[in-house]
Amino acid sequence: MHTPLTFWRHLRIAATLLLIGAALAPGYSARAADATSPPNLADVLRGLTVSSFMQKKAASDALANVDDPRTLVLLKALLSGHLYYRKSDKQVLVLSPSGDAYAVRDAVSGKLLGSSDKDGLTKITINNQMRGSLREAIARRSLYSKDRRVRLAAVDEMLDNLTPHAVGLLRTMRESEKDPAVLAKIRTGLALADLNHGSDAQRLAAIHVLAGGMNQTARNRLRGLLRKNPDGGFVEGNATVRAAARTALASIERRIEFYTIVQTGFFGLSLGSVLLLSAIGLAITFGVMGVINMAHGEMMMLGAYTTYVVQLMMPSHIDVSLFVAIPAAFAVSGLAGIIIERGVIRFLYGRPLETLLATFGISLFLQQLVRTVFSPLNRAVESPSWMSGSLQINSALSLTNNRLYVLIFALLVFAALQLVMKKTALGLQVRAVSQNREMARAMGVRTGWVDAMTFGLGSGIAGIAGVALSQLTNVGPNLGQSYIVDSFMVVVFGGVGNLWGTLVGAMSLGVFNKVLEPWSGAVLAKILMLVLIILFIQKRPRGLFPQKGRGAEG
Amino acid sequence: MNEQNLFKRLLADDRGGQALLASLAVIAVALPILNLVVPASSALHVSTYTVALFGKYLSYALLALALDLVWGYCGILSLGHAAFFALGGYAIGMYLMRQIGDRGVYGNPNLPDFMVFLNWKELPWYWHGFEHFWFAALMVMLAPALLAYLFGWFAFRSRVTGVYLSIITQALTYALMLAFFRNEMGFGGNNGLTDFKDILGYSLQSNATRIGLFLASVLALALGYLAARYVVCSKLGRVVVAVRDAEDRARFIGYKTESYKLWIFVFSAVLAGIAGALYVPQVGIINPGEFSPLNSIELVIWVAVGGRGTLYGAIAGAILVNYAKTYFTGALPDVWLFALGALFVLVTLFLPRGIVGLLRRRRMGKTAPTNLVNSL
Amino acid sequence: MNGSVFKRVGRVLRGQRGATNAAEGMHTAVPNEVDTTHGPILYVENVTVSFDGFKALNNLTLYIDDGELRCIIGPNGAGKTTMMDVITGKTRPDTGQVFFGQTMDLTRMTEYQIAAAGIGRKFQKPTVFPEHSVFTNLELAMRADKRVWTSLTARLSGEQRYRIDEVLMTNGLNDLRQLYAGQLSHGQKQWLEIGMLLVQSPRVLLVDEPVAGMTHQEMDQTGELLTRLAGAHSVVVVEHDMEFVRSIARKVTVLHEGSVLAEGSMDEVQNDARVIEVYLGGAPC
Structure with a gap:
């Protein structure tokens, strides 16, 4: 019979070698693994299928040292109790719950074996001692991961549980780590360790280090220093340390407050960019042409659904789909706009309230159309990989990529529209018609054509807004409705007929809303926003930036 | 001037109104008989469900009448009139909730179920008094009136008009909807007020009560019509029309136009509140969905279809469109919103004066003054 | 300028007496009777109005005497309409004072209060209530208690009916009394609007381009009417038609760039070098 003891010893030698290799350099460790021809994964795993915890511990330690990308997954599975073995042939399996049953994978190959219940399987149980070493092993392996995010998460986890071993790991790692964010976190960890066990001088230095960061664990630790015992004395005996902790805490909190404000500002600008995108088309149709288009939200909805359809047509190129979707959405919504203008609105010029009703009817119609063609349910529009993730400035401030891109996009659209209005022949004609229709017609401007184009332009921009919205919210038949009141508010607030007003209006409403939110709740x-705008319009019925001159008085 | 004279004067050259009151009188007599006297097996029997449905239509008709006063006569296109309707509904709903007493699921004699569920310990102050019918009835009118007064005072004084006003009214009802969705408001949040048991001691489930509510709706609509008719025939009504068509002129001949607008707006809100109060016991529920901007705008199309500025046109429109809605949502649910959308477009394009305008034009041939059309 | 100071001092000194000085006693519905003991009924003093930097009225000073017929002329943009807006409360002056009689500060009153106090205005573009009959138009304009609740139950008295008939005879619309005002011709609307001013029994009538769109015959009639009204009322006419102005004018004021350029009889004004410069030379601007 195979003696477990010799097996264990054998493993241990290999593991030690591996550990050294891993610590030296990732590239080298791979060679080392080849050189010693280590026990294969299947053998190590088989060592776990025993009942003795001591033997299991040995096997799990061995597993921790196998240089194979799969081990990290297996260690985690073992820790979370998802590792099983079949009683009949001792094959080790990874089970993950799927529905009522479990998806079963072979632990070595990772191949999906199908789904089943747990009959005939035995869970590989672990004890606390194993748990501790498993955590450490996972952390250690993660610390040397090539992915900086994995390393960051690993250090983060260690901060909560700074065993001497972990501190040792961090010290080793400090020498080789290049990434500034990870390095900063390691320093925090070491400072926390110093704070626990170091001399007074070391502790003061540690506090100084902690004061430069914003780590939650560090803040808790600092707060702990200021706490009192039940008998009234301070937990921390050294008054200098206490004073340093107090200053450190204050400076951390100030910094956090600052970044929270920045973050709120960003959220506000992000909301503002959405408002801007939704209102900017309206600023053309309502602001310049004076047409109340209640179907404006549905133009955005069409744009969002266009994005969805474009993605359906090019499922393997999601990353570039948006670049196709933008012109497509512009075309679809713009065309819809032109049809609406030629088919309905042009008969209603000069009768704003009737225009409002007719376009509202169109909006109902379009919503139902989408419900019938697609589904009443929300459709999933995928985000390209470059839109996901976030720009992590520090622990208190992270800007999500999609919001960042939408913000930039909104400003680009705004700039483009300004260019169109100021520099092109269409823009000139639009402005001419909006100022004096009769005169423009007398000068040979085809006012009907200009109306259709202007309305198409406004609607097309709404379509583009829909593409952006599809990256931020659910795409469903009601997408447009939720923005229509807001967009009107923005245009009215900013001042009708003034694109800059729309920009300032959207951004200030966005920021204002987000500033209010933590204080009063979203709803x-x-x-409050609506009420304030209503009050504002009472005071300044022409908005922030009213159109000037005699003509505006009419 | 005695009552009889006034009545005659109001209806003297109002054939639409005469027809309306006559039909109201007919259904007020016929429906209860067909429901209570004619046996259920007979083909002529009218189910209690149908009676309640009619009652619902009638309360909608009263709401449409209210909107016609401000839109048709004063040119204020309110896109938030359902808010007044809903406030009236909530006021009566609160009374009905208090009537449940300890018969709720939690059996708490003082608190409605949803408050018990939210762990509230005592009744909020604004729920006090609603155990009395008279108080609730007063609130049915006062709450919408107060809202209309505050809103109108701000809006009309600062001369917000036209589409701006429309959009602000829409924002108003939208804000109210969001507010009433909140549990903290103390109006049952998302679920609103429901599970009513009885009104004035009569069970809401019984046929007789249903008939009673139906008759109350008939009466309210008839009285509402006469009151509205009185207003539009008075000098006040003529000033309101004058304000609609040439506000500056009205101001420069000495009318404080904002007061006239405010008066008619508040009056209309009160009518809408009463309509809401009749609606809620007949449908058995009131929830924040009633504040939805869509409801208000649907209401506008009732009036537009019937023909604004005629009062009875609005009533006819409300009943017609709602009958169509009941039919479509039962038979072809997908088609309804298409139909409604198309209705908006077609009516504004081809029937700016609604069905009433169409009938009038037919009667008068081609001689109808063209200026009547462009009065929006 | 000296004159204006004197007049203002006088007004201030006598300010308190205005309310009791209701010697004429005809317009009992007006709580504040107009005090014209110093001659002028309308004081416009040093009024400046600017729109976004453009001065529509520039330190304008103007007095209208009680019972006077005054014509105001001036090129486009001279501030004629803005001046009427200021007097009727539609536009608030940035600086300056506007008084009705000795006591009523028009800059502190709203449009309807000013109208009720006895200043009537006819717009440049004839404005009537198109969906009311000619009769109802006059009925609504009729001097009466115009508060909301009163009007809910208000009915015309025999005397008021008589007054409307009288005006209908005067302005020649008697046969059209049941017609919708929207169906009237342009000239008829002008007449209706003037009729609406008359039934208000104002002390001052501000008439903006009354003969625009009228035939010669109608112009003559209008001129005759306005001349007849002067005396019992003060009439201020803003008009472009020089021939018409010449036919009715006793005193003419020329406005230019928001202030008074010249004032006097038609002949004096026509021979004024500056006026000729403005009308013919075209000052650079």
């Missing part, structure tokens, strides 16, 4: 913030 109440929205209500």
